[in-house]
Amino acid sequence: DLIVGDTGNIISVTAHYDDGFKASMPLGDCKYLSSNDLIAIVSDIGVVTAVAKGTAIINVSYIGESDTVAVTVKELTVVYDSGQNATNKGLDRPYINWTIDGMCVEFEFVNPTVYNWGFNYRVDGEEGTPNEWSDATIGGTGELAGQKFGPDYNIIDMPAGDPGLTKTVTVCAEEEIWVGLRLGPENDWYLDWIIFKKMACE
Known part of the structure; x- marks a missing residue:
């Protein structure tokens, strides 16, 4: 498997003859x-470059004989998004924009309000840090109502100020990234974890 942007080499090509003889081909x-x-693209000397997520078949031929090898290209893909983030964006509530680049995601955290908010992201199942609110139950009628606030992971503080405050953070992972919002004055605006995982296909 390759990650978008990576390269890999076809290491060897072996010819098998009818008499059982084997020989490595240049x-x-x-x-x-x-x-x-x-x-995925492949050069004249067998260097494979991963372009986008999915699977490509590389055909290798020599004097009329050929064989194939499958190359799977992976990148982070959104596997869960409740839609509340899009709702928040449309209603001028705190929201997140993102751009995926292989195993990294550039997040733009936006606070269009005059209140304090705290976004949170978690990388590869890392352990969080408990706080005084971790075991408290979220109120209101939003999508997180009844859940616990949970521990802190990587908090992006968005203090009160001029509406439109943004912060940009690039986060890279080996397997997955979770990002959400559950720190702020209005529980009904909280965002459940939006989950990005390494996958070849959506």
Whole structure:
């Protein structure tokens, strides 16, 4: 498997003859073809470059004979988003924008209100830090009503000030990133965890 932007080499090509003889072929003498250049491209010497998530088949041929190898390209993909973030954005409540780049996500945290808020993100299942509110129950009627506030992970403080305050943070992971909102004056505006995981397909 490769991550978007990574490269990998076809290490060896072995010819198998009818009499049982085997021989390694010079990589430069083989021909290479990707089934989908939008997923992965391959050079004349067998260097594979991951372009976008998905699976491509690399065909390797030598003097009329050929074989194939599957290349799976992965990146972080949103696997859970309740939709509350989009609702918040449309109603000028705190919300998050993001751009995925392989195994990194650039988050833009936005506070269009005059109140204090705290976004929270968690990387690869890291342990959080308990606080005085961790075991308290969230009130209101929002999507997190009845849940516990839970521990702090990586808090992005958005203090009261001019509406439109933004902070940009790039977060990278090996497997997954969770990001949400459960610190602020209005429980009904809280965001459940939006989950990004390493996957080849949506």
